[in-house]
Amino acid sequence: MKKSLNERLAILSDAAKYDASCASSGTVKRDSSKSGGLGSTEGSGICHAYAPDGRCISLLKILMTNFCIYDCAYCINRSSSNVERARFSVEEVVWLTLEFYRRNYIEGLFLSSGIIRSSDYTMEEMVRIARELRVTHNFRGYIHLKSIPEASPLLIEEAGLYADRMSINIELPTDTGLNRLAPEKQPANIRRSMGELRLKIEAANDPTLQTKRRKRFVPAGQSTQVIVGADQANDRVILGTSARLYGSYDLRRVYYSAFSPIPDASRNLPLIKPPLMREHRLYQADWLYRFYGFGIEEITESQPDGMLDLKLDPKLAWALANRHRFPVDINTAEREMLLRVPGLGTKAVKGILSARRHRRLRLEDLARLHVSVKKVQSFLVADGWSPHRLIDRSDLRSMFEPKPEQLALL
């Protein structure tokens, strides 16, 4: 008997949850006030709900189908898995998206799919969904489409006209890892399609002689995902890969997804608890690289095994390994150095720079800029405050480490 829409929604959202991305931000501003249709995007995204896994639910994240001819060991939908299979029709996905959107459950659609028949057939069906939404239903919400590996460039080009964001997952940080766990995937082809998409986005952004208006093509850019903990790659390798991806393909985001046990898991994989803290540290390091002027080498060099310190955030770990650069005078230090002080974020630094043009700053002022004084005080000199020898203390690290947990008696 055919499964009901509700049953298939359960299967195909369950199958989609291992993709970490749910962002609905970074696209152009547009709305329906002129078109009289449905939907808007306003720059920053909106999280309409949160699941108890702490993840934001912003988009209707589903697979078109979880049938797949590929057999990637880390994936719940691989062909050798006994997971229950289902498929949505184009009309059903369109209906679900619009009805969910009207009730303000979501910002839009994040559509991915297992590969059925061929890459091109699958991609074509996905493009049809996006086209129906945009053209037939005048939908102006957010659409994130997954590129199917090896799909033809023409299909990708059409998808880019409807989608706000496109992504293709490299899944594992090294080619050897991918070859081992996902024999059908070609890492070189994934990189090539990222490169092609970047060139197309840039070409669409180029001014033409006729008009100042730019063609709208994947305005929220492309992103990818790396699974953490399914293979042996250490954090230095993972972050090096990210740096390469950011530089080469102008990615908006690299998502790190702690490898999480899946039902009916492959025998090749560890069935462990997902390394959530490691994932968190990777995100922190990624931010340091992109917004704080840190190099990947700097972040990882103090760790002999190439793994980030799980107990301390990477900026703090760097500061403790480079104490000769501290303390920093909050009233005179340059922006670049302020950004390197553990506990100061980009907003706080902006506030400091703006305020100190008018008055000299004390530690109390920092508290009003939403800075944790307890954390920064060891690294700063301010009016009326000097850390004395705090920065030279040998037990400085232990002051920041989480308190040891006492074992309980049985």
Next chain:
Amino acid sequence: MRTVMLEGKGDFTEWRNAARALLQARVPPQEIDWRCREDAARDLFGPTPEALSDAEADNVPQSGLTVPQAFLPLAEAAICHSDPARFQLLYRVLFRLQEERALLEIRSDADVAQLHAMEKSVRRDCHKMTAFVRFKEIDGGTLRRQFLAWFEPDHHIVARAAPFFQRRFTDMDWVIATPKGTAAWDGISLTTSTEPADNPMLTDDTDMLWRTYFSNIFNPARLKVKMMQTEMPKKYWKNLPEAELIPGMIASAEASVIAMAERAARDAPLFHERLQAAARTVPEAPRPTAGTLEELREEARTCTRCALHCKATQTVFGEGPADAGTMIVGEQPGDQEDLAGRPFVGPAGKLFDTVAGEVGLDRSRAYVTNAVKHFKYEPRGKRRIHQKPNMGEVQQCKWWLKLELDLIKPKLVVAMGATALAALTDSRQRLSDLRGRMLPFGEGQTLLVTVHPSYLLRIPDAERRAEETARFRSDLAAAADFARKAGIGDVSRGIAAG
């Protein structure tokens, strides 16, 4: 002490009019008692307010009072806050701004910090409203579909947030009712009121599908309840159709992870074997004929002779007719070439095309390639910084260059830059010593050495750049001339005929 009575339901104009009059009269902040009509009605023992009449407020001359631009958006937001102290705080900041014009830039000032905290709280409340309003469909028997929502905001934000819903839900009629007022849209006009409304207690069938989605998108192996509650505080839960599932989801999370572990590793389903068998019988793509340029290109695609392939996107092989009389050799692909998979398409390639076109050297009839076939670079933020290939890499890649030379057998080889020279000749001579001359090469071939066009792009001084470009042009002109005399046919016909 003057008492000012305001409605206090998020209307900025009433406060502005009052504040403007008070500021004109130079009334210091500590001498004003700001009150909300609602609170005052509850406070039976309070003083009778001597409110500013509307006429009085409107008659205030507007001259002379200015505020920094940043103040207005902050104040418009803060006025929606439900804290009764907001009027006083805003007036105090306004008063101080008359003397301290840069006050708002000092985020660490106590008043400014508090003002920003209020603005942030209102912004967050608005944001949560755009996130957590849940429309329920009602059957109004009309052509346009009709929806109703109930929401409980902390602050007086209904009028502030309403335009968002108009921009987004334009093709349907909707009403958002809250204890702090109502907003409604009927396709023509957006109306808001500050009258408290009652919870209509509606249900919607689609909520069932949404709950299905909510419970299935949840990953029980990554329980982070605290994170969820910071972003979706419990106070919102009662109006969210999905929230009633949360306790059950948390409670059963651990059990379902354990069940997952126990269910591990069963035999693959039947269709898996069929798929694998089908994949094995798929005929391989036809291989290009042995000994042709196409075969060489295909082989180079998977080259791993040096480590550069690990970081690059792809092999950028040479391009051009297999019987070309001229072969142009550059250093290595750059950022654009690496992405496109074709040589000489980036800025340096474009410069080469321009200059070559000027002297009548037709690129499409020459064979264009690089000494090294993979891009070498260092990632630096959003950029890739080009790095010169080292001798080891050049040596490894010579394998391909030699095969290209053997196949194409060009009469003239143009080496652009020191790397190309080193790859072609093994000689230790300096580029500047060889530049611009026709040198014997290989078996009866000719070599012309010149600079790489990217060198021209890097010269900061415009005059010197023009000078060097002219030299480069005359080198290419010599190549074009040579080709013409040798009857190679690489020269554009139009110019050759002329």
